[in-house]
Structure formats: C-alpha cells, structure tokens
Amino acid sequence: MINKKMLMAILLTVLLNSCQSNKPISIEKEFLLSWNDGAAKQRITSFVNSITDQTSSNYVPPGERIATFDNDGTLWAEQPMYFQVQFVFDRVKELAENDESLKKRQPYKAIIEGDNEYLSKLGSHGLTDVFTFTHTGMSNTEFREIASTWLDTAKHPKFNKPYTSFVYKPMLELLDYLRENEFKVYICSGGSVEFIRAFADEVYGIPPEQVIGTSYKYEFINNDKGISINRTTEINSFNDKQEKANNIQLHIGRKPLVAVGNSDGDLQMLQFSASRTGSSLQLLLHHNDAEREWAYDRESKIGRLDKALDEAVSRDWTVISMQKDWAAIFPK
Amino acid sequence: MINKKMLMAILLTVLLNSCQSNKPISIEKEFLLSWNDGAAKQRITSFVNSITDQTSSNYVPPGERIATFDNDGTLWAEQPMYFQVQFVFDRVKELAENDESLKKRQPYKAIIEGDNEYLSKLGSHGLTDVFTFTHTGMSNTEFREIASTWLDTAKHPKFNKPYTSFVYKPMLELLDYLRENEFKVYICSGGSVEFIRAFADEVYGIPPEQVIGTSYKYEFINNDKGISINRTTEINSFNDKQEKANNIQLHIGRKPLVAVGNSDGDLQMLQFSASRTGSSLQLLLHHNDAEREWAYDRESKIGRLDKALDEAVSRDWTVISMQKDWAAIFPK
Numbered sequence: 001m002i003n004k005k006m007l008m009a010i011l012l013t014v015l016l017n018s019c020q021s022n023k024p025i026s027i028e029k030e031f032l033l034s035w036n037d038g039a040a041k042q043r044i045t046s047f048v049n050s051i052t053d054q055t056s057s058n059y060v061p062p063g064e065r066i067a068t069f070d071n072d073g074t075l076w077a078e079q080p081m082y083f084q085v086q087f088v089f090d091r092v093k094e095l096a097e098n099d100e101s102l103k104k105r106q107p108y109k110a111i112i113e114g115d116n117e118y119l120s121k122l123g124s125h126g127l128t129d130v131f132t133f134t135h136t137g138m139s140n141t142e143f144r145e146i147a148s149t150w151l152d153t154a155k156h157p158k159f160n161k162p163y164t165s166f167v168y169k170p171m172l173e174l175l176d177y178l179r180e181n182e183f184k185v186y187i188c189s190g191g192s193v194e195f196i197r198a199f200a201d202e203v204y205g206i207p208p209e210q211v212i213g214t215s216y217k218y219e220f221i222n223n224d225k226g227i228s229i230n231r232t233t234e235i236n237s238f239n240d241k242q243e244k245a246n247n248i249q250l251h252i253g254r255k256p257l258v259a260v261g262n263s264d265g266d267l268q269m270l271q272f273s274a275s276r277t278g279s280s281l282q283l284l285l286h287h288n289d290a291e292r293e294w295a296y297d298r299e300s301k302i303g304r305l306d307k308a309l310d311e312a313v314s315r316d317w318t319v320i321s322m323q324k325d326w327a328a329i330f331p332k
Numbered sequence: 333m334i335n336k337k338m339l340m341a342i343l344l345t346v347l348l349n350s351c352q353s354n355k356p357i358s359i360e361k362e363f364l365l366s367w368n369d370g371a372a373k374q375r376i377t378s379f380v381n382s383i384t385d386q387t388s389s390n391y392v393p394p395g396e397r398i399a400t401f402d403n404d405g406t407l408w409a410e411q412p413m414y415f416q417v418q419f420v421f422d423r424v425k426e427l428a429e430n431d432e433s434l435k436k437r438q439p440y441k442a443i444i445e446g447d448n449e450y451l452s453k454l455g456s457h458g459l460t461d462v463f464t465f466t467h468t469g470m471s472n473t474e475f476r477e478i479a480s481t482w483l484d485t486a487k488h489p490k491f492n493k494p495y496t497s498f499v500y501k502p503m504l505e506l507l508d509y510l511r512e513n514e515f516k517v518y519i520c521s522g523g524s525v526e527f528i529r530a531f532a533d534e535v536y537g538i539p540p541e542q543v544i545g546t547s548y549k550y551e552f553i554n555n556d557k558g559i560s561i562n563r564t565t566e567i568n569s570f571n572d573k574q575e576k577a578n579n580i581q582l583h584i585g586r587k588p589l590v591a592v593g594n595s596d597g598d599l600q601m602l603q604f605s606a607s608r609t610g611s612s613l614q615l616l617l618h619h620n621d622a623e624r625e626w627a628y629d630r631e632s633k634i635g636r637l638d639k640a641l642d643e644a645v646s647r648d649w650t651v652i653s654m655q656k657d658w659a660a661i662f663p664k
Contacts, residue, residue, distance in 0.1 A: 063533075193582070207395055208585030208586055219574075222603060227606075246550035251541065253472075253540030268552055272561075274559075
C-alpha cells in the first residue's frame, strides 16, 4: 500500500528531477500537426529522435545541432514572382511619386506601367540594377524600416493578403519542432539579409543574427548626424548556389546537421550538409500542388528544381511532396 | 504553528514555482571574483542589474543582449607580438622543412633566421603576403586543423607555456557573468576567423557561429575527393576598425548592448555600440601593468591605444585598469 507520506515523497522526487533537468514540467507536445503521416514526416522524426538519443551512435550534442533553411519557396511562397521582386517594383512606383524622370527611363518606365513584355526580357543583370537602385544609398536602419513598412501594408496581387500570410504552416511547425529539440535554426537565402530580418523574428521566430542572405558592402559613417552603416552599391555577396555553402562556412563555421531547400539554388547547401561526418538530414520541398499552391519544377523560371531533384532522388534525400505530405499549406 | 502538511505544501509551491520559471534551483553564484572592487566592476554589475531588471526602464529582453569582444589584447595577450603572427612565423619554418627555396627567399629567409631588423621593416603589406602564403590554398577544415595543432604544441617565447595560457581570467569571468545573464557573446577580432574558431569554443566557451574575424574569399569544391570549401588568396574582409562595425551589422544585425576592446582598432565597434538606442556599455581595457603583464598604449606598434582612450575618457566609457581593477591576470 502507498500511504500519503510515500505519495508525497514520490511527488517530490518527480518534481525535483524535473527541476534539476532544467526543463519545465509539461505534457509532451504534439509537433508537425499539419504533416500527413508518410515517409517525409517519418524520416524527420526518426532522424531527430536518433540524434537526440544519448544512447544512440548518431547522437549529436545540442551545440552542433545547426539547421539551415532557404527562404523563398521553402519557408514562404515565391509565386507568381519572388516577393522581394514585388517589393522592388512597388518601391520603384513609390520613388516615382517624387521623381518624374523615372516614368520616362527604362526599366523603371516598364515597371511603373506594368509592361510585362519588356520586363520578361530584362534578364538578371537588368534586375540586379533595379535591386541596387532600390536597396542602396541609405543606412541599414532606414532600409529595414522601408522593408518593414512594405511588409505591413503590401498585398499579394492574386490573393489580396499580406505577403507574410504565405508562409508555410508545416514549415513553421518544423522550425518549432527543431528548436524544441535544441536546434539553432538559420535562414540561408538568396534574398537580401536586411529584407528578411525585417520580418524573420516576428514571423519565424528567427533572430537577426541567424539570417544569412545576399548583401551589399557596407560603409561605416560617423558624422554630425551620428553613427550609421550605409549600404553602398557594391554587392558583397550574392547568396545563391555555391555561395550559400561558402557563407555558411563564413557565418556558422559548421556543416548543417539539417538543410532544407526547394530549388537548384539550394543544391550546394544540401551537398555541404550531406558531407558532414556522421548523420545529417537533407530535405527538398517539391511544389507539386497546383490546386492548393503552385506546381512547378524543372522548367520554372522561378525556383527551378532540376539538378537538385535528380540528386535528391539518386542520393535518397528526403523529398517533401507538398501535395501528399502537407495536410495544410498556409496558416488560417 | 506550522504542521508537516503545511510545510510540505509550502515546499511544493516553492518547487513548482521554480520549475515553472524554467530555472534550476541554485544558490546565487559569485561572479567576477578576480575583479577588485572599484569603478569598473561596479559599473559592469550595475549595468547588468539594470538591463535584466524587468521593472527598470533600462530593461532589455534576453534576445537583444548581444556582447561583442575583441580578441587580441582583450581576451588574451598580444605581446611581444600578436600570437597569430607567431603562428605564421612557426608555419613558415615548418613549410621550409619541405621547401628549401623558402630559406633563400625574402621575407621567408628573415623569418626562418629570426632577422628582426628585416622583419621590422616588412610593413603591413609584406606581412599580409606572409599571412596569405600560410593561410590559403587549403580547405577550411585543413586550416583549422593546422591552427589547432599549433595551439596544442607551440609555446610562448618568453614564458614557455601554451598561448592559450595567456587568456585573461577576469575576462573569462566576465564572459560567464554575461552568459549567466542571458547574453549571447561574440568575438569580433582582426584575427582570422578560422584561427580563432580553432580554440574559442574550448577556451572561451564561444561556439564557431559566434566568431567574426578576418576572412579570405571561399571557393566551394565538389570533386572526386568530395565536398570542401577552399581558402582562396583573395581577402574577403579585414575585420579591423570600421570593418568591425560593418561586419557586426552583416553577421549580427543588431548594435551590441555591450562592446569590449583594448585598442584603436576597436573604436568603431565601441562607437557602434554606444549609438544603440537605449542603454549600452562600452569597456576599454588599458594595459598598464608592466609588472604582471605589459604596459603600452599611445606609442605601441601592437595594440595601439590612442584615439580610443581619448574618446573613452571624453564620453565616460568604462576604462578597465589592468593594474587596479584586476586581482589576477592569467588562470593558474
């Protein structure tokens, strides 16, 4: 028989153990609720169970649990065009309100008039110039505010909702699940680092220091207006393809234990992660859900997924089928 | 009278509260034990008490508690020459064992022969070339291993002890004190990022992803030997002066709440921190202890402290007097 004293002693022991383990008392939470039961979810959970199990040969200590996520097409949508390109176009229209000359100069004229034929021939060089025009010549503080205001007010052209409505619910859950398992989660994106920082903390819970992105060279200014760091027109790093792996080395200095992407631009990041000594997990999101989102891969101009899909299949990386693996796409 | 039941109820309440606050039960630890009571210690503790006090107008939430530390002359010694320069010299001698031609070519000949007169005229350009010669042309993994081996085996010429013996005990305590108060602590150094990563985790408890330093441009390699990231001979960033602030913006994206340095190379980092909206703390270590360490400032070739000392005095930043504020310099 258990008497009251014994019961109290047991209760105290449980509580003390719980306190000593430095964790709050909690009923085990359920994670990944928007993921259908299937190969992708099963691989994710068994990987995480294995690397957090101290008795497993795959065990990885918390400090080494680094996960890197691409942003466009991985954490949020990227159709019908990269959201940051829409930001650039909106910004050109805004600047034209105080600068009539833009309405007469290409490619600004085409942007303002919505001349898609002209814009489709712009090429990456032309687009880079428009990025530089809208993204430089101010301090980082000013730029982040401009981005922030746009994110708060602009609406997706097709759905008339803020762009931050188009983050993927299953990915938010994956971020939570990894963090619950003591991962440090980074974004490693082709988007501009300060553009992403303008919303990453609020929307993804990812702080500024865990965002790696495309950057311009900076210039430290100390004048009668005070201290600021200005954005020059010289590109410091275009964080795509090889450069994603290079910048992970520069900023993090470790190979990611988990890497998550959706396009050929993420291939080298996934390869870098897969070259880690010991266990690692590579996830590739396949946009194959024309009904609930978009379906595109090998022939797409945006988020082209061709070589990375072949390599994922041949190396048995985990391909996430948006259609089959996700019970929900966007938060309500 | 308190009976057993009541006592048990009180005990349970205390334990439950402790568990819910997600902190282990602990007796308050003593910090900064190698710091003498004086203005520097007093300012540090009152600053930390104020920004961690939720009822204070200076309160700063944990996520924003970023501290950046210079390394050479701030976290460890830098005399009679920067330790990484000694590493470069030792490396040249090692490479000369398999490459006789180095013994005939300047400046390698001077390094091998210890021709200090020649070396004193080398200038920063000449030194940069020797750095590049010893620091590039291999993968980052290989370089970190080379640095690691040197740190494990090389001895300081004056004291015949490993270089990592010359970390400052009061600074190790300051790192611990800040981390205990939920700071995220970074190194921001003119030294090479991968050189510092070779010992920062073990010696300072600072993980690779919290080290910002001088870097070469990287090149992603995928060949029959596998994946690696090679160090090219092109400098990516020389992390000194203005560039320290620029790189803090790039890597962290926030102004440091606490910045700690010892030389004019740290001035812009301190200015950047001081420009933070709300409270912030700037610490400048003054090497004025010829008996226990070294005494040098305005005229020194290594770790020159001139403009930053003037600005610290005029802006009432906290100058740490090694002689007066530190009860101990190095760990036993």
